[in-house]
Amino acid sequence: PVAAAPAPTPPEPAKPAAAPPADANRARALLEGKPAAPASAAAKPAASVERLVVQVGAFSEEAGARAVRQKLEGAGLKTYTHVAQTADGKRIRVRVGPFENRADADKAAARVKALGLPAAVLTL
Template sequence: MASNGKTQRGGFGVGMVVGLLVGLVLALGVALYVTKAPIPFLDKVPQRTAEQDAAEIEKNKHWDPNSPLHGKNPAKPGSGLARTDGSPSPAAATQDAVASAVANAAAGVAAASSAPARAASAAAAHASAAATAASASAKPGADAFVYFVQVGAYVSTDDAEQQRAKLAMGGLKARITEREQSGRLMYRVRLGPFETREDAERMRDQTTASGYGEAALVRVPR
């Protein structure tokens, strides 16, 4: 009975070892199959060669995203207004020449149009000076003063405004001027100015006769 138990234990151990070996062999076979079998969806895509990559890179060097906007005659590379050595192309030189010619023509037209204007302005100034000289010669004794008729001088602005209002009701336009006199500020009500002494005297007599008070004649240098 003892030998039979030993035999069973030995057979069980051998079976386990054999089972482990078989499992390792199966696992190794599955691993080899997975690594060598083609991967779904990935291996179906054709692989690009180095020549194809180089051709694609060369093609993308001159790719222009705006080429559909150029129409049937797209601009060729290097046909711009500047050359690779930094000098202007013939097209750029032609455009500069045209622009310079247009600018020169415009300057000539402006100069030609401004010349008559300057001549007319000089003639007008000369005529004005001549007219002034003629007027001065026609009136050798021209008065050097202008004249005012002062209808009152007041310490209070209210009094001055009342006098001006009375004159306005009589159809006479007066104005109030300020001046310091003997340390006090005086508000003067005046009519004028008048170009001649005769006109000022007539206005003085009129205001006095109308009852606006004693009026005085004041002359001021021009």
């Protein structure tokens, strides 16, 4: 006996091509001399993330900076130093952070002040 061939399956319907990015449509319209739609909000670059630090002090001597860092790190705060040349000479800035939002920076500043140290929230 002869086996019947399986019935052919119908081809899948063609999927529509993905729409070109908005920038491509805008560029094409400009090249063709047509008015271009304004760039969409989604096409705009994301706003930069605000970075904040808490500056605890600026020291001319490493021993002072080291003592303050040890006190802060003993309280569980992440610290770093930044060396800056000023009109009065080299200063070692002791900072806590960085933080991505003001609320976290303010909480850290409150913890620093609770240790009896000065604290200033700065934007980088």
